[in-house]
Amino acid sequence: MAVGSCWLVVLVIGGVLGFSLSLVLNHFLPLLLKGGLVPKGTFGWPLLGETFSFLKPHSSNSVGAFLQDHCSRYGKVFKSHLFFSPTVVSCDPELNYFILQNEGKLFQCSYPKPIHGILGKVSMLVAVGETHKRLRNVALSLVTITKSKPEFLNDIERIAIHILDSWKNKPKVIFCEEARKFTFNVIVKQVLGLTPEEPDTSKILEDFLTFMRGLISLPLYIPGTPYARAVQARSRISSTVKAIIEERRRNPDGNSKKRSDFLEILLSVDTLSEDEKVSFVLDSLLGGYETTSLLMSMVVHFLSISPTALQQLKQEHQKIRSMKQKHEDHLDWEDYKKMGFTQNVINEALRYGNIVKFVHRKALKDIKFKGYLIPSGWKVLPVFTAVHLDPSHHAKASQFHPWRWESQDPKCKKFTPFGGGSRCCPGSDLAKVEVSFFLHHLVQNFRWKTEEEDKPIAYPFVEFQRGLVLNVDPCSETTM
Numbered sequence: 001m002a003v004g005s006c007w008l009v010v011l012v013i014g015g016v017l018g019f020s021l022s023l024v025l026n027h028f029l030p031l032l033l034k035g036g037l038v039p040k041g042t043f044g045w046p047l048l049g050e051t052f053s054f055l056k057p058h059s060s061n062s063v064g065a066f067l068q069d070h071c072s073r074y075g076k077v078f079k080s081h082l083f084f085s086p087t088v089v090s091c092d093p094e095l096n097y098f099i100l101q102n103e104g105k106l107f108q109c110s111y112p113k114p115i116h117g118i119l120g121k122v123s124m125l126v127a128v129g130e131t132h133k134r135l136r137n138v139a140l141s142l143v144t145i146t147k148s149k150p151e152f153l154n155d156i157e158r159i160a161i162h163i164l165d166s167w168k169n170k171p172k173v174i175f176c177e178e179a180r181k182f183t184f185n186v187i188v189k190q191v192l193g194l195t196p197e198e199p200d201t202s203k204i205l206e207d208f209l210t211f212m213r214g215l216i217s218l219p220l221y222i223p224g225t226p227y228a229r230a231v232q233a234r235s236r237i238s239s240t241v242k243a244i245i246e247e248r249r250r251n252p253d254g255n256s257k258k259r260s261d262f263l264e265i266l267l268s269v270d271t272l273s274e275d276e277k278v279s280f281v282l283d284s285l286l287g288g289y290e291t292t293s294l295l296m297s298m299v300v301h302f303l304s305i306s307p308t309a310l311q312q313l314k315q316e317h318q319k320i321r322s323m324k325q326k327h328e329d330h331l332d333w334e335d336y337k338k339m340g341f342t343q344n345v346i347n348e349a350l351r352y353g354n355i356v357k358f359v360h361r362k363a364l365k366d367i368k369f370k371g372y373l374i375p376s377g378w379k380v381l382p383v384f385t386a387v388h389l390d391p392s393h394h395a396k397a398s399q400f401h402p403w404r405w406e407s408q409d410p411k412c413k414k415f416t417p418f419g420g421g422s423r424c425c426p427g428s429d430l431a432k433v434e435v436s437f438f439l440h441h442l443v444q445n446f447r448w449k450t451e452e453e454d455k456p457i458a459y460p461f462v463e464f465q466r467g468l469v470l471n472v473d474p475c476s477e478t479t480m
Helices: 002-034 064-074 093-101 113-119 129-146 150-165 175-192 199-215 226-250 262-266 274-304 307-322 333-337 340-353 384-388 402-406 428-445
Strands: 077-082 085-090 107-109 172-174 361-363 367-369 372-374 379-382 446-450 456-458 462-464 469-474
Touching: 064 077, 064 384, 085 093, 093 379, 093 384, 113 199, 113 226, 113 274, 129 262, 129 274, 129 428, 150 175, 150 428, 172 175, 175 199, 175 262, 175 274, 175 428, 199 226, 199 274, 226 262, 226 274, 262 274, 274 307, 274 340, 274 428, 274 446, 274 456, 274 462, 307 340, 307 428, 333 428, 340 402, 340 428, 428 446
Parallel strands: 085 379
Antiparallel strands: 077 085, 107 361, 172 469, 361 379, 367 372, 446 469, 456 462
């Protein structure tokens, strides 16, 4: 018995020593092997490195203390130890562009493992190689087919009007909640053909909200934790989507109004497996819900502190409405193409607000760039926020100034709100259409003021601390 206890102690001590040694080697060995060639910087504490400092919350229209400090000390490209890995952080537009354009060749998408657990192995957000290529090609095809279709545009406008009509007897609204309600109803209708009144819609919404809470939680799969509940919610959403797919196949001649959605087209795609189709639906819900609603909130927030931009936006939409034969006529694709200043406002909200701060990549081989080395296997983080807010790349970078886009090309290396290369967000055009149509009716029918000081905070996911509370006042015909 005594001998057995001794061996147990030895095994425990050996395990602890082995684990400690692996941490030390993981932390310091990269420095010893490549130390003189990699960018300057510091690794911080063993295991955790500088992760907590990097993720410290800050206003999304600032770079935060960590990046400000490190860029001033080491330059726009530096090394660190983040997310349990030696890391090269890039705040340089040339390197960021190089990374994004060489996806699958020199770099590869590399999100932390817990993200894979909650999104699923074949999610387009984490998939790599041929799987990602197939999913993305389908997404681009669907967006191209959909974005100018009258049915899609009419759905957006109808849902926007319905949301805004519900404000008429309310002195204040929590705008982030209203924006999420709008984007969820739009994306569920477009992807699955479901209206807000149908039972499946409320079931998906309940599970989807659980899923979203887990996506930004501590990744511990322990029963009862937000992460564990999110994984279970994803499974339930998958089951619901599979049931809808089976019903479509059993009843292909059902309600004809549901036959112009993503799912109907997906069913005829033979390049995706059943699991990939279900995952594609979940990715569409995620992208169309959270990021689009956040963009809407940022636009409304920044317009509230820029009355000149709001007035010009209002005049643009009044002119578009005045050209319609009847006041109640639907907006169409030709109307959307006339919303030039609206696009400037949206682009500036994306630049100034920074929905996506950075993305995760990994070097597939040793890479030399501008005289320094990015070692194979190291994590690489292209930071978009730092470029968007850099006054050497954008004049008046610390101001919301939509007029910059009258002369500045949004398709440039220093503006990457949706990423770039083969992983550029395929749904960005749809998001802009939704925001534009909602703004068309908002600016003509309501005045608003933010109730209290609120601003978008990067955690690094971005949200408004108080949900962006607005005091709203319907416009009369004489004040429009």
